[in-house]
Amino acid sequence: MGRKLTAFAAGLLASSFLAAPAFAQDNGGAGQEFDDNVIIVTATLRAADVQDIPIAVTAVQPEQLERQGIADIKLLSSISPSFNIQSSQTETQGTSIKIRGVGTTGNNTGLESSVGVFIDGVYQSRPGVALGDLLDLERLEVLRGPQGTLFGRNTSAGALNITTKRPSLSNVEGFVNASYGNYDFMNLQAGVGAPIVEDVAAVRVSGTWRKRDGYLKSTTGAESNNRDRYMLRGQLFVEPSADVSIRILGDYSKVDENCCDAVIIRETELQPFFAYHGLASDGVGPSGFSALEGLDTNAELFRNGAEQWGVSGELKWSIGAAELTSITAYRDFSSFSRQESDFTSLKIFSVGVGGSTTTPGFPKNGDNIQTFTQELRLQGKAFDDKLDWLVGAFYGDESIKAQGSMMLGPDFQRAVSAGNFANVAGVNPLFTLTALGNGGVPVNANGAFAVNLFDQQAETFSVFTHNVFSLTDSLSLTLGARYVDEKKVASFDQLSASNGACQASVTGALTGAIPAPLRAGMVGLNCFPFVAPVNLAAPTALGGGLASRLLPLPREWADTFKDDEITYTGQLTWKPTLDTMLYASFSHGFKSGGFNLDPTAANLVNSAAVLASLGTSTPVAPVYADPRFQSEKVDAYEIGFKGTFGRINANIALFQMDMSDFQVLEFTGVQFTTFNVKAARSRGVEVEVFGKLHDHISMNASGTYAVAKYSDDCDDGSPAAVVGSVSLLCGQPLTNAPKFAGVVGMTYDGPLGSSGWGLLGNFNVNYSDKRRTSTQHFERTSAGTLLELPFDYQENYFKINARIGFTTPDEKFTFELWGTNLSNEITRGITANTSLRGGTGTRSRIGFVEEPRTYGVTVRTKF
Template sequence: MNRKLATFACGLMASSFLATPAFAQDDEADDGVLPDDNVIIVTATLRAADVQDIPIAVTAVQPEQLERQGISDIKSLSSISPSFNIQSSQTETQGTSIKIRGVGTTGNNTGLESSVGVFIDGVYQSRPGVALGDLMDLERLEVLRGPQGTLFGRNTSAGALNITTKRPSLDIVEGFANATYGNYDFMNVQAGIGVPVVQDVAAVRFSGSYRKRDGYLKSVTGAESNNRDRFMLRGQLYAEPSADVSIRILGDYSEVDENCCDAVIIRETELQPFFAFHGLANDGVGPNGFDALEDLDTNSQLFVNTSKQWGISGELKWDLGAAQMTYIASYRDFESESVQESDFVSLNVFTAGRGGAASLPGLPKNGDFIKTMTHELRFQGEAFDGALDWLIGAYYSDEDIDAQGVLTLGPDFQRAVSAGNFGAVAGVNPLFTLTALGNGGVPVNANGGYAVNLFTQEARSFSIFTHNVFDITDTLSITLGARYVDERKDGAFDQLESSNPACQASVNGALLGTVPAPLRAGLVGLNCFSFTAPVTLTAPALLGGGLASNLLPLPREFDLRFKDDEITYTGQVTWKPTLDTMLYGSFSHGFKSGGFNLDPTAANLANSGAVIGGLLAGTPVAPIYADPRFRSEKVDAYEIGFKGTFGRINANVALFQMDMSDFQVLEFTGVQFTTFNVDNARSRGVEVEIFGKVDDYVSINASGTYAKAKYGNDCDKGAPLDVIAAVSLLCGQPLTNAPKFTAVTGMTYDGPLFDTGWGFLANVNLNYSDKRRTSTQHFERLSSGAIVELPFDYQENYFKVNARVGFTTPDEHFTFELWGTNLTNEITRGITANTPLRGPGGARSRIGFVEEPRFYGVTVRANF
């Protein structure tokens, strides 16, 4: 038993021991809320309350809504919450990012944490990829918009997802089962059962799901991508041995074995004709452009993304009389593996991971290993005859990450990269022939060059917090909350294995001056592809020897500490002029932890030219190395809102502004990943939600978000030398995947089918998005100094339609449904990027990661 698991077990056993004297109810009525037909209960303030009574912008989603929209995981939530956006690139386990109001962290670097926290049964999920399991057997799901750091703690500077699973009933046996079949050979089975083991005292509930689907991207090589093959099991014990205490213990296990994530080449480089000149039978690209996008055709080979995870959590609630205590402890073990031909072409250029076309025997896994333990203790009560509702608490988390990157160069590497970056201007295969100038006249082939890079991060977070609601009068209240957060992270990069003689020869030739000056940077930058460049590369003896990374921007190992602390806080004023209307204003200061860029280039030399020039001139220049650490992100958020209930219809409006400083950004240049802070960014706008029933059987929903999310015009203030050129190109530009206007509207009939005794369900939902940027950068700077637009950055505006029709038997035990999502088959891009190593500035090949096409099928549901 490792240290985290032992600590978690001790905490859980201690909570069970403390709970022996008494037990408490945990339903809404015990919190003073009696739900009726028009009340939606949420726990966004860590207290059960009507969503219309809390001064927070919240979209509350019931399980029925998820089913009607075909939402099986959080990736589809944008179809019912226009402020929400989630995208994946290359892998879902590493490359998934979540945004709310246009704000979030983009990138597939494990060192980056999300700006939108995901909490399942009160437990923080440390990375979006960890939280991508099926949404199964839920009680409710809440999308909280704006900073939530006071109550929800870590990394919620843009918002939070608060997901609660269904607990077992203490007095009845209940269960469900459903089975679905659809196009792309889609199969999905879910089932669950809850059974009292001691009547009115203790019960258990077990549920599970299995989902399988063919991939919707098909490659000319015969490979497919973006399929589904996953299962999940969950079990829980819930007990109330007395009226004062409750205990809930949950455990889950899941596996994913999928092919993800290939991309369509939507723009090919103008240097495509030169691949034959460099001796290749073909250029590795067949389908490309928008015809390939519409037809979902790709060019790559293998993409495998697997993961296994298990977790256990325990929740103790104890009514102490003067206060209610809540203690939540959790432990999660997550591991993933990816194998990718992530050059996105059919040539054998390079392989990330083991088991691919270029992989060498005996290589270790390419993936993440994450172990997380959390503890949270809260006390909540009332004072001054109920005029003060107070809450205090403490939180601790302990997370260990091992992120292992394995990449091997293939036999087509030098010819393909020479063609895609030099054309014919440097002769045939310069990446091969020029290595002779640094290797005694003998050219060196890069085939088989590889590296195994290990990145580790040990993170500890501790915080104490308070959240208090003061009722000044019957209609006026003030909320004050604050949290002190202390973050400590130890990050390191160690290269476990490497071999790349072509890189060493390129370094020799560049530093000795035997390679023509115009080709030196390209030769080293490409032959020494950062993921396979050895950290042991040496400089020529004529230049003093030592590590070549002291003279050139090459990978360097590091072992550093990141420390930060912050006070996050919120203040809200709420006025209820009538029983059914509320006005509120709030200010919140949010915080997202900084950390480490877990990439081989994170600590590169930033002033190589000056260092080499000084060495040759005999006037040494001090080296400046990039700091692999990035600063914590902070946000000041202002919000004014209105919530009103008009008969059966609820109408909510929120005006917001979020001012962000040290905004965290990750960029892929086509050769390497860089992570940096941008001095300032802002999102401001308005959200409108209207939902409710127009009669007993017909409900409507309409919501829209207008948000102008962009980098400041002076966003490069204080940017360090190694990233200022990249940061300056962002200034004044919209944030990535932040459309100005998004909207969702729908209508549902759920009632009797004439006088037959059968029930009938008909639902239609329309989702609209304005055009949105899909790349980190909109511009690039050419070697001439000119600045040009990167092509196909914007995804144009679109509508998507979901619909469902269902019939329920008179005994209400069975339902039969026909459904479709994205019925108009709108093919849209989530992320657009440079194709790795293919095309120089101004002639880039570009790839697009594609969102889901049209799906349709039938579902049968049973419940008892």
């Protein structure tokens, strides 16, 4: 990282010492309401009224976040119906964001998000990195549709643009908020800013601490989905003259939580056979919808944590008629997870340090992501302000080290035999049949393990321009483009592994000692991919060497991915009156391809042909899967209207997003596969109405109707290795893409009669149609029949938030009583197959549960 740190230091020095005649900040009031109708945003990297820009954007004020109890971006869907975010197993590694039903699902670090998150102009490389608390904000903007021209390559569905509050150069100001609620929820937020040289330099420090018990309770006594995190942020703001401003920020945060267990919402019909295989318990007590409503799980303890820090420097410098912006940033993010992701009380397997089946000193499971970014922009106006121009360049350097560690437990072979063979192969075949490949002595998988390391180094460079041409006083044309160059170098190396049961199964299968109908199952299960050694040996009679040249087993690899793309946009805007605007736009967006960072990513794909040709005069050469997946592209069309009618704003957007090479991750119950789907589309309409009904009464209502689905011919051209999975998606809705979602809210913020006290009353309802929660909706039997996977759909629901507060006459203190999800709707964000438990037609299914009803009190003070 020496090169990155050197570059970062150079960027900070530039931000600190480049100075010239003065610059008056163009967004000095950004994010503040100047009057009832004006909300300033920077969605176009220029300060502008949200009603004057030809982009579908939801501008969220800090007060709205507080009134809805939105402490982090996971809850933004309660005020932005186009927005959806979900996590599975871990929040730091398995979080995905969607806008208009479009986004990348899955917990694979090689996948980047379709929705970019930017905090103070700095790109957050993965959603898990951006999950810190929303603290001390100036504004938050949800930008819908491709934003690649201005915000970069991984914004093919949209972007979140978050800006924190900077210190005042003239006043001392601060705040303290303290909350307590059910599940023993405690939250403390505080911040203070002060000038150190009046009108020239100031500092601001803010922090938050949040703690809460978990709302999922296991039969083992473990709990999950708690909160235990804190964050600190400090910044220095310097304005040495009217033409120059320098902002340097640093933050540190730590998370150590129990996340993320899941409810078994459907148990396998093979449950009775666990006793047949000698287990005193099948490991599952509560299951089904009674377990879902009761928030009851069955697993041992999950843990998920992260530690990260970052620094950034922003320089704004007016150079005559132009303004230079430089943003330099470095971030170091480390996560860990301990997963008992068999989701039962049996000791089947554990991921990471300290699991129920791991030995002391076992290595951690987690990611380390180090990112350096540098952006330069030069912008200004020309031709008597008829041209508003912007040019820029961006460089990013990212290093990922993702380590996966898993150990099998004493119940592995019996439980997996029960969940996959029932009684058709005798008692515990995964144990007893290993004797056929081990000289007559069966091999126990207890203690088998693997520690796998994925290394990815990525560089991206781009140049871009974005220009607004005023054709007449009421008609303007926006043209923008960005050229992006990508390079990623990745590898899979196994640090250590031991699995005698896997070796015995491989030997027995390749020598023919194991009966033919059981060979694939024996190898696939005893060689569970996450604990399969890469150095498994083939029998000498078959030429020796690695077994992975004959069977689809993990193998080490190293490869390079390169791509370049031009993204572009064109927008025509017409303002027939000062208060109305019509626009039409086309955008071409891009999301980087990369690598499937999974042990199975480069497995043999023609095993049957290779084995059949052994000993013949024409042996078939092995063909291995390509660990790379291609870049995702989107063509987006939008027609919109924005109008201001007195104190009420009304916005409408009609959109269509056509995706090609859409990136999909699927968990089969045994392994993760990543592939491209030829085509998918999201088409619909969004409506937003917001404003004031009275001096003290405001309202908001918004809705999104979208049909987001895979094309009927989405498997055309798919590689043979994945065509079976892809074909099951064709014609199906995208995951977590309801046809309709809406939000309605009303707020009173004004005097309490003539008492001198202030009254805050807020009521908010959000609704979602039913939505798919799994990657796949079907699975195919051996006879080719399609079966629906159970409980794929989350049914429609309403969720209600409310808050009432009282402010003292001197406006120093506010006391609030609040509740979120007051209707206590228990909903699932993601549904998946339970690992290794049940086969086609007998699947056990798990659901990852969204937050239940919470309520509490908050006291606020400010100065």
